[in-house]
Amino acid sequence: MSDFFIETTKADKVLPTNSRPKFFAFGIPSYTNLGDQAVSLAQRKYIENEFPEYQYIEILEDDNDEGIEAVKKIITSQDIVSFVGGGNMGSLYTNHEAARRKVFSTFVNNLTISFPQSIHFEDTPSGLKEQKLSQEAYGKNRHLFLIARDAQSYHRMQTTFDNQVLFTPDMVLYFKASHYDFKRSGALFVLRHDGEKVVGDSLIDSMKKMLDNNRPLKRTDTVLDTVKRITPINREKLFKEELELFAHQEIVITDRWHAMVFSVLTGTPCLLFGNSYGKGKHAYFDWLEHINWIAYTDEEDLDRIDQQIQRLIKTKEHAYDIRPDFKQLHDLIKLHSKK
Amino acid sequence: MSDFFIETTKADKVLPTNSRPKFFAFGIPSYTNLGDQAVSLAQRKYIENEFPEYQYIEILEDDNDEGIEAVKKIITSQDIVSFVGGGNMGSLYTNHEAARRKVFSTFVNNLTISFPQSIHFEDTPSGLKEQKLSQEAYGKNRHLFLIARDAQSYHRMQTTFDNQVLFTPDMVLYFKASHYDFKRSGALFVLRHDGEKVVGDSLIDSMKKMLDNNRPLKRTDTVLDTVKRITPINREKLFKEELELFAHQEIVITDRWHAMVFSVLTGTPCLLFGNSYGKGKHAYFDWLEHINWIAYTDEEDLDRIDQQIQRLIKTKEHAYDIRPDFKQLHDLIKLHSKK
Structure with missing residues (x-):
């Protein structure tokens, strides 16, 4: 420091x-x-x-x-x-x-x-x-x-x-976006366990089944349970490791606003669902709607969700300026x- | 003046x-x-x-x-x-x-x-x-x-x-909202004819058929063709007449941002569709999402649109402060x- x-x-x-x-x-x-x-x-x-x-x-x-x-x-x-x-x-x-x-x-x-x-x-x-x-x-x-x-x-x-x-x-x-040259593979589910959670477990299970065609699936949260405490001493290292984790994914499915932000910074396709009071939704529409590899949805229909995910996976990185x-x-x- | x-x-x-x-x-x-x-x-x-x-x-x-x-x-x-x-x-x-x-x-x-x-x-x-x-x-x-x-x-x-x-x-x-005591009847379609129009005519026709159960239907635009010119001399009178027209409706279907605003000011249920670059959509999410009798949609599925309209028609006026x-x-x- x-x-x-x-x-x-x-x-x-x-x-x-x-x-x-x-x-x-x-x-x-x-x-x-x-x-x-x-x-x-x-x-x-x-x-x-x-x-x-x-x-x-x-x-x-x-x-x-x-x-x-x-x-x-x-x-x-x-x-x-x-x-x-x-x-x-x-x-x-x-x-x-x-x-x-x-x-x-x-x-x-x-x-x-x-x-x-x-x-x-x-x-x-x-x-x-x-x-x-x-x-x-x-x-x-x-x-x-x-x-x-x-x-x-x-x-x-x-x-x-x-x-x-x-x-x-x-x-x-x-933070400015970084370009990573990792080969992307797998879907990362980054999901809340707290009182702001509104996405149902059955929808999450259905999405997992849908994406599980020889694709590695992982579930995590941006709240770490691998360390007891994060301070200004170790936060930058852990943040960079998290960005590298994201940069390895084909797609991130999340209800965490900052998981969308990490996806923006790493050029990772990401579909964001809502929380209890719309904070991610609003921030997405306010600042990020013009970024092609991410999207927000309230959708519960699996076919429509699948269409959105397939579209996101195909997008290319492009410049943006916030x-x-x-x-x-x-x-x-x-x-x-x-x- | x-x-x-x-x-x-x-x-x-x-x-x-x-x-x-x-x-x-x-x-x-x-x-x-x-x-x-x-x-x-x-x-x-x-x-x-x-x-x-x-x-x-x-x-x-x-x-x-x-x-x-x-x-x-x-x-x-x-x-x-x-x-x-x-x-x-x-x-x-x-x-x-x-x-x-x-x-x-x-x-x-x-x-x-x-x-x-x-x-x-x-x-x-x-x-x-x-x-x-x-x-x-x-x-x-x-x-x-x-x-x-x-x-x-x-x-x-x-x-x-x-x-x-x-x-x-x-x-x-x-402008502050006014309460009108008119008996509401009918659906008013307030639709663009300009280069910002993106809602398809077939969807509009389908919505008209859907709403046409003994309910008077009218189509208009907030761009008047009944007068040649509006100036500071006659605008207030015409504006008040337009608000009264809105206050008589059960529901307003529109792709005009200001038709949504007039609906807010008159407590009139209103469903807003998009224009070519999202100006109404964004203004709705930024300022008006907490007002119950209006909503924004990109939906093209008639059943889902019908559900939204039925919900809007049932809402009660409430206080708001912008x-x-x-x-x-x-x-x-x-x-x-x-x-």
């Missing part, structure tokens, strides 16, 4: 005290969801490439409370505070939402960036209670900019919060750093 | 010369597309409601050249220049694109707003030539803000132009007016 990050609760003893402007990245995951790990890696690469004048400092979400106290002691007005992007703003993952609230409502005098997120507060008493807590916390920070990574979330953030809302893709789409879509984020940081 | 607009080529003789800040609205249509007319009406209502300190001055696109010369003589740095929103940025409607280029490349020292648009430059030699002309013209204006009304257009604008790009809904969605989604536009004008 080129820079410091906090991994222990001894955070306050090791934070740098030089005069370089700091970019504090809160909410960094240590759990084994490779999608979320890729987001935190992409954020770091983005700031280091685009704004090298900032010293990028990551604070693991595990150390959120201690990290906040440590940062409080050294922060100055030139510094930027941020909370990690992903798909967990709302009432489905209250531990992440609580950590986020605390960061936003603490550093109210600094430019605060909520990296690109999807949002979903459930329309239930407990969901609305969580929403109210977030409205109160976010509302304390007049320098907080929320970034939506899909238009549905953009609408929801604008109608839920009084904060400014920007619109960019998921940070992982900042980086200009990060301009609203870029302009925000640029404007601040000029002050 | 509460304010002046230019309708003759004698524009320079009648422009106001008071000291009030001006909001010049170029590109105002006189042709009989009620969707585009509703856009120009909504823009006026938006500025008059939200920024009453500005004197709103409309310049018909027919008078673009004379209007530009007249405005040049009186414009000051506090004034804002704009070009009308809609779905015609690109190479499909070169007359509108040429008028737009001229406005953007003339008033290069004023805040210039391109009201929410969809964009489509064809990937053909003539399409790319048009795109280059637009890149050159837009590129001359460092104070030009483009606004996309769907995420696909947002991506396309960011990758085509160096200008700042904002993201808001179509201006017609600024106005917060105009915040990026609001902040832009507010920031300028504070200077």
Whole structure:
């Protein structure tokens, strides 16, 4: 790693005290969801490439409370505070939402960036209670900019919060695609086991039977069970291994948004199914519909699914360019750093 | 009308010369597309409601050249220049694109707003030539803000132009919904006759047969042939008449984005089909998917279409709120007016 990050609760003893402007990245995951790990890696690469004048400092979400106290002691007005992007703003993952609230409502005098997120507060008493807590916390920070990574979330953030809302893709789409020369073989099913899962097991079994003509079939998840913990130390290596796994496949069948993103980055044909609140669907239509080797579907008819898969397998890689879509984020940081 | 607009080529003789800040609205249509007319009406209502300190001055696109010369003589740095929103940025409607280029490349020292648009430059030699002309013209204006009304257009604008790009809904969605107490009866087919049409006539005929069980069927288009010309003088009356027509229907079947918008505003069940480049589809998924009485489909299977229509007819009206989604536009004008 080129820079410091906090991994222990001894955070306050090791934070740098030089005069370089700091970019504090809160909410960094240590759990084994490779999608979320890729987001935190992409954020770091983005700031280091685009704004090298900032010293990028990551604070693991595990150390959120201690990290906040440590940062409080050294922060100055030139510094930027941020909370990690992903798909967990709302009432489905209250531990992440609580950590986020605390960061936003603490550093109210600094430019605060909520990296690109999807949002979903459930329309239930407990969901609305969580929403109210977030409205109160976010509302304390007049320098907080929320970034939506899909238009549905953009609408929801604008109608839920009084904060400014920007619109960019998921940070992982900042990575450029690589060309791999592996011989492709087999179908990879990358499927959720969590509360967002909506694709039925019988449909999955039917698709497996359909694709099983001398083709190796594997089932996996972007949440790894082969390691106990992923941190900024080992995430890049694991991310690259995951991309290589994808680059060996003829086709990826998934209900994970980041499995589609990994397919984009590796030129791998991919069919994406929905989750409980449409985050992958919306992000696909917003940013990726023009990329030929991937598609989104709600279809349950096997013949129609088969037609889509056959079409995807035949497509050729082509150039695409998503980086200009990060301009609203870029302009925000640029404007601040000029002050 | 509460304010002046230019309708003759004698524009320079009648422009106001008071000291009030001006909001010049170029590109105002006189042709009989009620969707585009509703856009120009909504823009006026938006500025008059939200920024009453500005004197709103409309310049018909027919008078673009004379209007530009007249405005040049009186414009000051506090004034804002704009070009009308809609779905015609690109190479499909070169007359509108040429008028737009001229406005953007003339008033290069004023805040210039391109009201929410969809964009489509064809990937053909003539399409790319048009795109280059637009890149050159837009590129001359460092104070030009483009606004996309769907995420696909947002991506396309960011990758085509160096200008700042904002993201808001179509201006017609600024209108609040009205409740009508008409007894609903019949199906209204609102269908294109232009180059963007992709829904086949045989599918339309089949849908008509399907819906024709003692139900009055009508076919129309939001482009009127009952009047020769629509201007700021008569557009509001015709717009209200169109909304009343919609409010009498049990179901609207359409490939016109603004027919879906009129259905939203009147609580009328509506099924939207695609056009040649997905502008209605994307705007639907971006802003309207949570509204129960409307839906988008690419379906060609009559049974599935019938199921969707039956579901839509049964839905109840509910509250919705799109106005917060105009915040990026609001902040832009507010920031300028504070200077």
